[in-house]
Amino acid sequence: MSLESKNQLPKILVVDDQHANLVAMEAMLSHLPAEIRTVSSGNSALQEVLCDIPALVLLDVDMPEMNGFEVAEMMKSVESTRRIPILFLTAAFKEESHRLRGYDIGAVDYLEKPLNEEVLLAKINVFLELHAQRQEILRLNQDLEARVEERTEDLQESRRAMETLVDNLDGMVYRCRNDQHWSMSYVSEGCMPLTGYRQEALIDNREIAYADLIHSEDREMVWESVQSALDHKAPFELTYRITRSDQESRWVWEKGRGVWAESGELLALEGLISDITLQKQ
Numbered sequence: 001m002s003l004e005s006k007n008q009l010p011k012i013l014v015v016d017d018q019h020a021n022l023v024a025m026e027a028m029l030s031h032l033p034a035e036i037r038t039v040s041s042g043n044s045a046l047q048e049v050l051c052d053i054p055a056l057v058l059l060d061v062d063m064p065e066m067n068g069f070e071v072a073e074m075m076k077s078v079e080s081t082r083r084i085p086i087l088f089l090t091a092a093f094k095e096e097s098h099r100l101r102g103y104d105i106g107a108v109d110y111l112e113k114p115l116n117e118e119v120l121l122a123k124i125n126v127f128l129e130l131h132a133q134r135q136e137i138l139r140l141n142q143d144l145e146a147r148v149e150e151r152t153e154d155l156q157e158s159r160r161a162m163e164t165l166v167d168n169l170d171g172m173v174y175r176c177r178n179d180q181h182w183s184m185s186y187v188s189e190g191c192m193p194l195t196g197y198r199q200e201a202l203i204d205n206r207e208i209a210y211a212d213l214i215h216s217e218d219r220e221m222v223w224e225s226v227q228s229a230l231d232h233k234a235p236f237e238l239t240y241r242i243t244r245s246d247q248e249s250r251w252v253w254e255k256g257r258g259v260w261a262e263s264g265e266l267l268a269l270e271g272l273i274s275d276i277t278l279q280k281q
Helices: 003-007 019-029 042-051 068-076 096-105 117-167 191-195 219-231
Strands: 011-015 035-039 056-060 086-090 109-112 172-177 184-187 236-243 249-260 266-275
Touching: 011 019, 011 042, 019 035, 019 117, 035 042, 042 056, 042 068, 056 068, 056 117, 068 086, 068 096, 086 117, 109 117, 172 191, 191 266, 219 236, 219 249, 219 266
Parallel strands: 011 035, 011 056, 056 086, 086 109
Antiparallel strands: 172 184, 172 266, 236 249, 249 266
16 A cells, blocks of 8 residues: 555544553454554553544543543543544443443443454444545535635626726716615716715715706706606616716716616616716817
8 A cells, every 4th residue: 555545544543551452453453444553541642633633533441640531531622633533442331420421521432342343343434434424525615615715716806807997987887776865885986087076975975965966957857767767677868967066067978777676676776977068068
């Protein structure tokens, strides 16, 4: 087996203070599609899981210095290792509370010594299958996140290019809400040379509503023409006068349309307003 293919196998860590038990476990697990690692103390087990996360830990309960329960508690207290499944290995329990302690800590199962090889392999195969499924889910999630990130970058670039195009148009691009005052939710940078007002002044009618810039003699005509087009769900084109912030009068040409929901509800108006004063003169 090449080093590359071996590193791709799930890892099983066996922890037991008896060398003979480790040798026997290695022999029983040798045919599994996994990399088997063995250590003989609780401290070594903690160092191993922190360095390289295994798919499963087979943990002897009765060990000197640091027993299996203490090792498991340490593993469960660390974010990077608390989800590692632990299968306890132990002799017959003296009290049921001893068994329950392991489950309270987070053990997934127990195996009693002397070990039954068929039962041991059957249970480990279940854990390996679950590990493979988790890895596949993780891979799919990573692929999805990568695609979302790539798509987000594409959308951001498209939006940037569109905003650049809009801001360089000869005129003001707008979008206004379907509310009582047709308040602007978006205006392009072209609003400044056209109206004399900054974008912030027109958005949400913070300083002035665009409708108030329309010449009083033209206001009713504009309103009726827009309403008639909306009644027929048709685009509209209008020529009328506005009064800039410096009180200078300008002729403008506006082309717009309604934005409709699938239900037929009018959501907004959007369009382009251009200065045609020179053409008029």
